[in-house]
Amino acid sequence: MSDPVSTTLPETEQADKEFLDDVIAGLHRQPKQLAPKYFYDEQGSRYFDQICQLEEYYPYRTELELLPRVAKELNDYFHQQTSDGIHVIEFGAGSLHKIKPLLEHVEQIDEFTAIDISGAHLQSACAELKNYFPELTIHGVEADFTRPFPLKAEGRVHLGFFPGSTIGNLAPAEAVEFLANARQTLGEGSYMLLGVDTKKDEQLLHQAYNDSAGVTAKFNKNVLVRINRELGADFDLDGFRHEAWYNDAKGRVEMHLRSVREQRVTLGTQVFDFAKDETIHTENSYKYHPHEFEDLAAKAGWHAEKWWLADNQMFSVTLLRSDQ
Numbered sequence: 001m002s003d004p005v006s007t008t009l010p011e012t013e014q015a016d017k018e019f020l021d022d023v024i025a026g027l028h029r030q031p032k033q034l035a036p037k038y039f040y041d042e043q044g045s046r047y048f049d050q051i052c053q054l055e056e057y058y059p060y061r062t063e064l065e066l067l068p069r070v071a072k073e074l075n076d077y078f079h080q081q082t083s084d085g086i087h088v089i090e091f092g093a094g095s096l097h098k099i100k101p102l103l104e105h106v107e108q109i110d111e112f113t114a115i116d117i118s119g120a121h122l123q124s125a126c127a128e129l130k131n132y133f134p135e136l137t138i139h140g141v142e143a144d145f146t147r148p149f150p151l152k153a154e155g156r157v158h159l160g161f162f163p164g165s166t167i168g169n170l171a172p173a174e175a176v177e178f179l180a181n182a183r184q185t186l187g188e189g190s191y192m193l194l195g196v197d198t199k200k201d202e203q204l205l206h207q208a209y210n211d212s213a214g215v216t217a218k219f220n221k222n223v224l225v226r227i228n229r230e231l232g233a234d235f236d237l238d239g240f241r242h243e244a245w246y247n248d249a250k251g252r253v254e255m256h257l258r259s260v261r262e263q264r265v266t267l268g269t270q271v272f273d274f275a276k277d278e279t280i281h282t283e284n285s286y287k288y289h290p291h292e293f294e295d296l297a298a299k300a301g302w303h304a305e306k307w308w309l310a311d312n313q314m315f316s317v318t319l320l321r322s323d324q
């Protein structure tokens with residue numbers, strides 16, 4: 001019998017302190033900002049799953065439709081490269097839908113580590129995956145993927161997997177840092193497969209981040225709900241509205257929470273004043289042409305071995321190989 005799902009949890013107190021420190025620092029900045037990783041408590045992960053089902057949110061289904069084609073070609077590719085087993089390490093794994101086409105088609109994968117900051121959601125997703133793939137060794141690790149992470153290296157091919165264009169939530173310099181750290185974590189001769197959203201018509205981007213059912217608005221405001229509940233702040237949820245737009249000069253969709261009036265928010269002894277129309281910048285989603293992304297990855301010591309573009313050009317997947 002294969003190993004049961006193993007899970008590793010972080011020190012809760014330290015995570016709480018970091019959340020508090022980051023929120024205070026972010027709300028004292030000009031312009032005010034909060035890190036997107038804080039959207040993802042259990043409720044935030046559920047909202048993200050709902051976003052993935054929206055008609056307007058093309059990235060999820062476009063990538064999911066592309067992945068079986070990618071996985072079949074990867075299977076041939078890896079058979080030519082190695083006879084070793086492959087250990088896949090997924091960063092920001094969410095509900096584990098995207099790993100399934102790889103597990104179905106890439107025969108050499110025999111071990112899977114899923115890293116996510118949303119611990120309870122990750123645990124149940126890992127348990128569900130185990131039902132589909134009972135022979136697979138699965139590790140669920142609740143951790144921040146921007147931090148170094150120890151892996152056992154012997155005799156394994158390491159394939160990093162970073163779907164969902166989550167790399168686009170990092171500024172380009174942070175993305176290079178992430179990719180350089182991932183290269184160190186995965187080790188010499190490793191590979192990395194990334195889903196990257198492409199630049200496209202501004203109207204399509206606008207619709208994707210401003211859905212008519214208002215789910216993205218709830219997801220965006222969830223960070224305030226969390227700050228109220230976990231840190232004891234007094235954000236009036238009706239005092240802020242969701243906004244998202246494409247910033248063409250920076251090649252990114254920006255998400256903000258806009259204060260609908262002049263107001264004051266308190267968090268313990270801290271006081272934050274908001275002018276009417278002032279925003280909290282909550283997320284960026286950078287979009288890249290495949291060649292732009294190739295250049296970015298090269299700065300972190302990876303070269304693009306192959307890339308795939310969806311038939312409608314709306315999403316890309318790139319296989320990187322670590323430079324020797």
Ligand SMILES: C[S@@+](CC[C@H](N)C(=O)[O-])C[C@H]1O[C@@H](n2cnc3c(N)ncnc32)[C@H](O)[C@@H]1O
Pocket residue numbers: 036037040045048060091092093094095096098115116117118143144145146163164165166
């Ligand atoms: C955009 S969702 C993508 C989910 C999934 N990979 C997909 O493609 O559908 C981002 C995921 O990354 C996780 N995440 C965000 N920031 C993180 C961080 N700093 N460390 C670990 N996980 C993070 C979130 O909890 C969420 O599951």
